[in-house]
Structure formats: C-alpha cells, structure tokens
Amino acid sequence: MMKPSLLFALLCLLQISKLGFCLKEANKDKNRVVSVTDFGAIGDGKNDDSQAFLKAWESVCERGSRNTKFLVPPGKTFMLKPLAFVGPCKSSSISFSIRGNLVAPGYTWPVGRYPTWISFDSINGLVVSGGGTIDGRGSLWWGKGHTRPSAMHFNGCNGLRMYNLRHLNSPRNHISLSCSKNMHLWGLRLIAPGDSPNTDGIDISNAIGVDIRDCIISTGDDCIAINGGSSFINMTRIFCGPGHGISVGSLGENGEFATVEEVRVKNCTFTNTQNGVRIKTFQNGSGYARKISFEDINMVASENPVIIDQKYNNHGSKNGRLNSYQSCHLTSSLGEARSKSVNGKGVKVSDVRYTRIHGSSASDQAITLNCDADLGCANIVMDHVNMVSATSGHKVFASCNNAHGSYVSSLASCLTKG
16 A cells, blocks of 8 residues: 555646646647648649638737747748738747748739838838848839839837848838838848839838848848938948949938938948938928047949939839828937927038948049038038049049038048038
C-alpha cells in the first residue's frame, strides 16, 4: 500500500506537469503564427487571394497577445487586388512577415483620390519584413496619365519597422509614409526603370522621427522625398541611382504652408542621377526648410549634384503627392507646435550645411543655388565641397543667386557672405 505522503507527492507532480503543459499551450497560442494559407490563400500568382489576406489580418488584429505574426509563406506568389489592413489592433506588436511574393493584378483598376495598392492604417508597433518580393506591375500604368496608385502606404503607424524586402515596379511611389512617428526602415531594395514616371522610392509626409539606412533605390523619380510636416529625418548609406536624388520637397505647391526641419543625409552615393541632394520649393507657397545637413556624399556622374531651387515648377502636378494624402497635426520633439506665422511670401530656406561632398558631375554646373530674390537662402555652409567633371577636359563651376553663407575649401565661392 502506497504511503499517504508518497501519494500526495505524485499527485503534486501530476498537477505541476499538467500546469506546465497548459502554460506551454497557452503561450503557444499566445504567440501563434497566422498564415494566409490557413484562410484559403492559394498562392499561384493568378487567383485572387485578397479575401484570405483580410481574414487572416482580422484574426491577427483581434488577437490580444503581445507578439503575433501574420505570415506570407515562402515559395508562393500571391495575387492581391487593392486592399487595406486597418487598426487599431489589440496586440501591441504585430509582425507582418512577407517571406513569399506579392503581385498586383495583371490589369489596371479604377482609382480614387488617394490611390494605393496595399495600405496599412492606424497600426502601432507594426513590423514588416521577410525577404520576399513586392511587385506592383507598374508598366501597366505608366502610360495612363497621372492618376496611378502607390504600391504601399503606411498612415498612422507609429513605431513602424520595415526591413529586408524587395519592391519592384510600383505604378507610382513604392513606399509612402504619413502621419506617423518613430519609424525605421533598412535593408530595402526599391527598383523601377529610370524612365518610369513618378516612381519615387520612399515618400515621407507629416512624419516625425524617420530613420532610413542601408537601402538600394533605383527608380524614375526621387529616391527619397521629404515633404511638408516632417522633421528629424535621418538617411544613412543610401545607394541612389538612377533617379532624381534625395529631395527635400517640393514644398509650398498651390500656395500651401509647408515645413521641413532637422534632416540629415550621410554616407550616401548617387550614381547617374538627375539630381544629387536637392531642396525644392514653389514661389507661391509659405513655410520653411531649415536645419538640414548633407555630409560624406559621393557623386558618380550626377547631373545636378547640389541644388537648391526656390523657383521650382514641375510643369504639371503629380496629382496629389503624399503630403496631400492625409491631414494630420503632429508636434515635434522640439516641443513646438507647427505655426503658420511666416515672414514674407515663399518657403524660407536656411541653416543648410554641405560637408565633404565629392565625386563627379555630369554637367559643368555642379552646384546650383537658385534662391528667391525676396527671401534668399540664409546660412548656407559649404565645407569641403569639390567635384570634377565626368567629361574629360571639362571644368565644373557653381552658380549662386541670392544665396548667403560661407565656404571652406569649396567650389561654391559664389556664396555671399552673411
């Protein structure tokens, strides 16, 4: 006969084992991976898998666990019609793992005012990664006028992390970011032909705290564009080309008030680009672009390596760039609310520093500072900015209009001191 003490001990062990099993199962369920194939996605690149993706998203978004993974499995290609993943979600962090491929429909579709193929809205703590490819089939759209969809748009996605993905041939912008704070993007490849219209790599608008690094961007428009309402934007080790370079703006289109500040571009290479580092504003707008730095930049046959253009005119609107997508009001970590009290008409450009810009220019005019006669550009600093011509036997020069600042061992001796 078993002693009571031994029986009690065995019962305790059974209860502990059962509790451990239950905890293990609960934890497994808590961090469960939700695959789109669990909801009927086929992944043959032909059948429409949109509804399966939305059902899988609903399951993930409603799950209350801290870490939940939405999985696009490898080895398959999923055709998706335009769709939106919308929050807020119960989970504080959702991983959207694209290990397989996503492809747009093999036809165009009617688009509205803010056209997007795949959008994410009001999802905090979102992580998008996986190693897959996102193909927007943009060639179906490029000959059809200005109304074309962006491939991916993230709006109100604070704390976004996006990495290790390949984007091909967006109809318009490859990635658009708006109305969000504290976003990090790295290890991306964004690719479209150099003559594809308005296929910006990354467009930023009304965003505070964006860090982009270690990306290869080859498109038909700006590799990265920083639009109004944006501040504390850092770009490091960006390889751009072909494309239109990295641009602050355009700002002030259609008389709008627009501000950009605290932008840093560092350790970047521009190869066969139409522009290198650019600031562009419309004369009929208002606002400011200030506290901007470009440092350790290498130009390889860039047509306009350094350019400020306060008289920008793109001869035809892009039909709603990102800064027209959403109206939102963010307060920067500087602690100051955006104010519309601006001295004078136009977008004021000031406190711009160029440090160690080198390489080759495809045009003889390597530096263009075309500033407004009334506003001018203030406190422009050129520190060791020197380039050579990409054409043997040619010399490069700088052109300055109403640009005030200083230079040290730089080509831009045309700057007016002050």
